[in-house]
Structures are given as structure tokens and as C-alpha cells.
Amino acid sequence: MESKPTIQDVANLANVSIATVSRVINNQGGVRKVTEERILKAIEELGYIRSAAARTMKLKETNTIGVIVPDIKNPFFPQVMAGIEQKAREKEYFTILSSTNESPKIEEEIVKNFIERGVDGVIITTANEEGDHLKLLEDQGIPVVAVDRSIKKLEVDTVLVDNKKGTYQAIQHLILQGHEKIAIICGPLNTTPGLDRYLGYQQALEDYKIALDERYVIQGDFGEQSGYRCTKKLFELEERPTAIFSSNNMMTIGCVKALEDLNWRLGSEVSFIGFDDVDIATFLNPKLSVVARPMNSIGEIAFLLLHERISLKGHLPKREYLLTPELKIRQSCRLVNPAL
Amino acid sequence: MESKPTIQDVANLANVSIATVSRVINNQGGVRKVTEERILKAIEELGYIRSAAARTMKLKETNTIGVIVPDIKNPFFPQVMAGIEQKAREKEYFTILSSTNESPKIEEEIVKNFIERGVDGVIITTANEEGDHLKLLEDQGIPVVAVDRSIKKLEVDTVLVDNKKGTYQAIQHLILQGHEKIAIICGPLNTTPGLDRYLGYQQALEDYKIALDERYVIQGDFGEQSGYRCTKKLFELEERPTAIFSSNNMMTIGCVKALEDLNWRLGSEVSFIGFDDVDIATFLNPKLSVVARPMNSIGEIAFLLLHERISLKGHLPKREYLLTPELKIRQSCRLVNPAL
DNA sequence: CCTCAAAATGTAAACGTTTAGATTTTTTTG
DNA sequence: CAAAAAAATCTAAACGTTTACATTTTGAGG
Secondary structure: OOOOOOHHHHHHHHOOOHHHHHHHHOOOOOOOHHHHHHHHHHHHHHOOOOOHHHHHHHHOOOOEEEEEEOOOOOOHHHHHHHHHHHHHHHOOOEEEEEEOOOOHHHHHHHHHHHHHOOOOEEEEOOOOOOOHHHHHHHHOOOOEEEEOOOOOOOOOEEEEEOHHHHHHHHHHHHHHOOOOOEEEEEOOOOOHHHHHHHHHHHHHHHHOOOOOOHHHEEEOOOOHHHHHHHHHHHHHOOOOOOEEEEOOHHHHHHHHHHHHHHOOOEOOOEEEEEEOOOHHHHOOOOOOEEEEOOHHHHHHHHHHHHHHHHHOOOOOOOOEEEEOOEEEOOOOOOOOOOOO | OOOOOOHHHHHHHHOOOHHHHHHHHOOOOOOOHHHHHHHHHHHHHHOOOOOHHHHHHHHOOOOEEEEEEOOOOOOHHHHHHHHHHHHHHHOOOEEEEEEOOOOHHHHHHHHHHHHHOOOOEEEEOOOOOOOHHHHHHHHOOOOEEEEOOOOOOOOOEEEEEOHHHHHHHHHHHHHHOOOOOEEEEEOOOOOHHHHHHHHHHHHHHHHOOOOOOHHHEEEOOOOHHHHHHHHHHHHHOOOOOOEEEEOOHHHHHHHHHHHHHHOOOEOOOEEEEEEOOOHHHHOOOOOOEEEEOOHHHHHHHHHHHHHHHHHOOOOOOOOEEEEOOEEEOOOOOOOOOOOO
16 A cells, blocks of 8 residues: 555656656557557556546646536436436546535535536536526636526526426416316425426416416425425315416425325315426326426536537537426326316 | 636735745634735635645545445435435535446446545445455555445445345235235345345245245346336236335336236235335325335445544454344235235 | 668656745744 | 744745657668
């Protein structure tokens, strides 16, 4: 366990200069076969692994991108991450992931840490869409791609799904099934997904001339707990909704738990559609209808956008991808029950 | 977007030497108040952020640990990760995560990359328990903690749950409910969890004098697909089992899907217990009985062990943590149906 | 066997920190 | 107020790469 071998050690052992070793390591050619073999053998023998730190210092690039998500336990993000990693690996980029727990303060620390480490770019679902705390990245000229939530104060590429449209279609579907008392469990309205999903809801009601009833608009925070709580509140209304729309996967889970506990019968007594597909969707009886997003693609696109920006240092205009989500109708939404 | 400011720029602006700036950055004291303030102002003004690369190069430490998991989409790992991150943050360590997709080849690449980056330690659930490809870490003197799967050829700290005991209890429970035709969907037997869970099954049958029936031992690969496939095979037996034990979460999901599709009625026609709690467990009707693990704790312990080793460079003996899983009986296992 | 171009290899500087040890400044003390 | 001690600050080297440029080696052609 001597101190790690350096390029110098390799050079000594192979009886060449460090420049030659460097050439071999980086496959730059212009080295005689025999020399190369001698060097390779020395590397093998010493167990030499080059130091990324030293390399970065000279080259000012790390071939690394940083990914920041608000909650690693929300399955949406690992899925997106898988898409990112896949594309990144193809381009020989390396990915580092950190989770903020929805805390802008932790997010800022992470950003700073990423900058210290010299990431070449960042993909982020920010905990605070205002984005003041992300100015640092801009200052350093580090490309950023926003995923799922946009960033107000930063001109960056963005990959979103059409939250409004997806929700609109879901609500429309419910309306066409005769529902008029449709509740929405909202996400935080200061986030893009939270707000846009609410706007889709609003729009659908408006288009179909259904008055928006404040009692049916209820505020969650994208967490499972809040889905549970909100559902309970809806249940306690003297005039219960006949359909519920939940704004994200975690709240859907809470909601379904509540329905179960309250013995509020899914499908028959209350129809349901949730944003984002969830594992449980097809296990429940009845199966859950959902607005599904192509999570893997979101990750892939995000990386591709970022990679473009990293390679073409030039100034590209801000780009925005808007993927269309898919309404998957299963059995949790039914014609409104005339008996109610 | 000039090139990034360095400590030298700060020093110039504040009219001091770089040594003094360094002292301020690292809170080493011995700097006059006024000087410190001048320096702080300069840092602020320039937006200076120190280069981790340069720092690492000098100090040979990164305050970073690497985490390697086989499948980031399996919710078990994000949960463990959350535990790791939490403790790591407390100790001012930073975490980088990579997923191997169960490929030892990718795993080796990742390891190499981690070493290049100079991680101070590694927490890993390896894709190949033989561990030959992990020798590199040992050579470099980088502490390693194995989680969930042990590593044969490496003397490293290990955090496991008592897979055998957990499974034993589950099978025992089924036996005490009168089941004799109990099937197990195994994980790969060349992994600790796969093998130990099988051994627990075997042991329980033996202790209760039930002959092991090869037809009921069926080989999966921890993937959802295989859970589905295996369940189907069991269904096709002329003498179907009256109970099924699934060796992990993903296979449980596949299994439940299959039961549904086959219209093989959970609880009444076939009892079920799965290893690892899953989101869907409490949504199903009947609710799934499971062997649950304290995932967050696993992560916390793993980090603590690693941290100890990083700080106390000395040679500690290999340590092994064996957490006890908890059998959660819900409604998916019932007294054997005498009608069958 | 000499010349010369091409190929291979070597030299040395630079990247941005930290820090031991040298030097300067400030404070204390008689 | 000078000398000594203490505190603050500075100088310079080192960390392990990459690479422009310099030097040496090789081999072809005469």
C-alpha cells in the first residue's frame, strides 16, 4: 500500500519519459510498438491508474455531468436517471447524482460542490424554480438543462411534459363520463408541474362550462402523506366529489391508501385518474387510470441537449422540449354513478 | 465568462498572498479581522469557488464516497441511498452514485472511474460476488463496505440482513398454517441473498420434515419478468403449490401480475409471502405478507462503517452486520384451504 | 556511409491548491 | 523607546497530469 504510482513511476519502469507514457495512455499514436508494449506492461505491473484530479487541473474538463433531483425516493427520478445514464455512457460521460430533499439550501450546497468538482454540465429538477440560487452556474458558464420543472431566472434548455394538456385530457375524460363534481389534489402551485396541472384542470372545466368549485380544489405538496390527508378532507365534505384527479405519483399512493381506509369505493363510488404511472396502478382492483410520461426518454433527451451545449460552446438559443403524456384509461374511472 | 477566478486572482484583488487567502478559505485562523474581511469581499466579488481538482491533487483526499448499485430502478437501492446520504451529509461527505445494470463489466469501469476520481471509500452491492474485479480497490487501499451482497475475495465490512432467518420465518409461518406444497421463486444462487433465502427455505422444510419437492423450487433472476414467468410455470404444474415465496421485491411484482392474469386467486387459492416490502403490498386485496428490511438503516450503518475505516486508517478486523428482517403478516397467507 | 526528412521521444512549463518555513509586522514588556 | 516575543503574512515547492517545442533516433535515398 505504498503511495499510488504516478505516471513518473511508469515512465521510470519503462525507461521512457512521462510524455511518452501520456501519449500511450491517451492513445495519441506516434509511439513505437515496442515502446508502447513496454509501457503497457509497466502500467499493468504497477497497477497504475491516472489521477482524474491532475488531469482535470490541466484540461479543465471532467467528462462528468451532475444530476440534481429533489427526491431520490420518488421512482420517477431513478427512471429519468436511467435514461440519462444510458446516453451518457454512450458518449463516455460520467454521471454523479445528488438529492436535495426538496431543500433549496441543500441544493445550493450541491451546486457549489458540483462546481468545485468542475462538472461539465448539470441536469436539474430544482427545488426552487425562482432559480436565484442557481446563478452560480450561469456565472461559471456551466450548461444547465432543467427537467420537469423550469427555472425562471435562468435561460436554460428545458425538458417538460405537457402537464396542462395531460391533465386537460384526464379531466375531459371524466367530464365526458358525466362527472361534474371533480376534485383535484394539487401539487405546490409554485412549481411548474403543480401549477400547470392545475391550469389544465381549470381549462377543462371552463371549456365544458362547469363552474369551478373551490371545495374541490385541494392543496397537497407532492408527498404521499398529503395525498392521504387531502383525500380524507374530500371525504369529509358533505357533498363529496364523484371523481378525483391526483397531481402526482406519490400523492396517488396516499390517496389510494386513504380510499381504502375510508372504504370509499374506487371506481364505483369515486372515479380516479392520477398524474404519472405508478407500480400499483395495474394491481389495484379496479386498475388505476393515469396520465403516463415517458420517463426514460425524458432522461435521454435531457442528456442529449446538455451534451450539445457542452460540445458546441457557442451560444445556442434556449430550447424547450415539450413531450406529450399519454392518458391511460383503465378501470378506475367510470360513468358517473346516477345513484349518487 | 472569463476563465474562472483562481486563488491568485483573489489574492491580487485583496492585496495579500495566496497563502493568506488559503487560510481564510479553510478557516485556519491566524488572519487579522480586517484582512479576512477584505479577502472575503474579494471572493464574493469575483465569485471565486475553489477547484476541487487542485485541492485533491495536493491533499489526496476528496471527501467523497462512491456508491455502486446494480439497479437504480429497484426501489430498494434509492432507499438505502437515502440512508447513506443522510449520514454522509452529517459528516460533510459527498456521495456519488452509479448503477451497473447488474453488469460486472460496467461495474469494473465504474470502479476504475471512482479510483481515478480518488474516492475515499466505496459502498457497493456488487454484480459479481466473486470480487476479482474489485481487487483494484484493495490494491489502492480504498476502504470498501459491501451491502446486501458479500464479496468473496475481499476482506471487507459487510452489511447484510439475515436472509436465511427471514425466509425461514416466512416459510415456517406458511407451514404452521398447514401448507406443505410451498414453492419458492429463487434469486440467482450465486448471490448471497439468492442463496441464503433458498437455504432458509430448505432449512424450514427440513426442520418440519417436509420433503423438498424440486418442482416447487424455481429459478428467477430478481427481475420482474422472471417473477412473472416463474409464477406461470408453477401454475402449469399438475399439482400446484398452495403457497409461494418470492425471493425479492421485483419478482414479487411480476408474480402478482401473473396471479392476476392467470386468475389464480391470491390468499384463497394460493398463499403468498415475498421478501422485501413493496409499495403495492398494502394495496392489494388481500394485502401482501412480506419479509421487510430496514432499508434506511442499512444505508446509515454502511456509511458509518465506511467512515470509521476512512478515518482510522489502521487495520481493523473485518466486521459483519447482520440485521434482522421483520415478518409482516398481512392477508395474503392463510390456513391451507382444505378444499384444494 | 553520408545527408536529411520523418518519426519517436524527451524537456519543461503550466494548471490551482496547500503548507512548511522564512520574513515581516505588530504587540508586549522592561 | 528598544528589544524580544508573538502574530500575521509571504515565498516557494509540491502534487500528477498534458502538451508545445526541442532533441534524438531511425531509415530512406543517394
